[in-house]
Amino acid sequence: MTREAVLITASELAQRLAADAPVAILDVRWQLSEPDGRAAYEGGHIPGAVYVSLEDDLSDHKFSGRGRHPLPSGRSIEAAGRRWGITEGTPVVVYDDWNRAGSSRAWWVLSAAGLRDVRILDGGLSAWIAAGGELESGTVTPEHGDVVVGYDDLYAGALPTLDAEGAAALGARLLDARAPERFRGEVEPVDAVGGHIPGARNAPSTGLLGDDGRFLPDADLVRLLGDADGVYCGSGVTASVVLAALASVGVDAALYPGSWSEWSSNSGLPVAVGPE
Structure with a gap:
């Protein structure tokens, strides 16, 4: 991939909207401390954007043992995509308002499901506002789409994934996207065990x-x-930010979907603490 295939600027999106060119815009606001972004979306979003819940739409919590944000099935993404108004062949733009976490997760999940033209709004909602973009409030209910996904199992979808054994085998070629203090095991606000x-x-x-x-x-x-x-x-969310960055410079790396939440829940797996 190239940068232009992964990211879209606010000015490019504005030009597309001004030309009335087909595009599906998804608002994926999510933060670790505030996972439900619907209220923020309803307060102001890019015109035409549809709200997407990372917790409900981009994860499937009925699975156990696969970390805090197990991947959804392709069939559920297809149904959600149609509800979001995505039609076959229509470009998709995803954005958020916090560290590109929600939008990168959406980019990865939709791409893994087989959608070929999904891009992240570079800079998120703040870039849109800084570029003079207008906001609208309320909820957008688009016409039903007809998008078809190519993969039902996203763990074996269009983008590569790792299990715990595969992640362990990579050594220094495996990147940990968490904050340094969590990596070192000094603090762990979410999972039971700290370290990497x-x-x-x-x-x-x-x-x-x-x-x-x-x-x-x-x-x-x-x-x-x-x-x-x-x-x-x-749990496989902020790792998508790193994967998007890698893809933008032409590197196709794999996601370990279960991530530390899966690894640390298995007492039989080794844990390292401290710096690299």
Whole structure:
């Protein structure tokens, strides 16, 4: 992939809307401390954007033992995509208002389901506002779409994934997208055990963004990420930010969907603490 295939700027999106070009816009607001972003969406969103719940639509919590945010099935994404108004062949733009976490998760899930034209709004909602973009309030209910997904099992979908054994085998080619203090095991606000997968390197997802919330230039991303074949985080959400950054510079790395929440729940797996 290239940067242009993964990301779209606010000005590019505005031009598409001004030209009345087909596009499905999804608002994926989510934060670890505030997982339900519907109220924020209803208070003001990009015109025409449909709200997407990361917890309900981009995860399937009926699975146990697969971490805090198990991947949904392709069939559920197809049904949701049609509800969001996505029609076959229509470009999709996803955005959020917090560290590109929600939008990157949507980008990964939709791409893994087989959608070929999904892009993240670089800089998120703040970039749209900074570019002079207008907001509308309330809820958008689009006409039903007809999108068809190509994969039912996203663990074996269009994008590569890892299980615990595969993640352990990567060593330093495995990146941990969490904050440094969580990686080192100094604090762990969510999961039962602190630390990281032995051999992994720390590449905090927030360190890949500039002060304006946009992804850093390609040269900086290459320098920060180096050689990587896989990425994990706490539960497979912020790892998608790192995967998007890697994809934007032409590196196709795999997601460990269960991530630390799955790994740390298995007492038989080793835990490393401290720096790399």
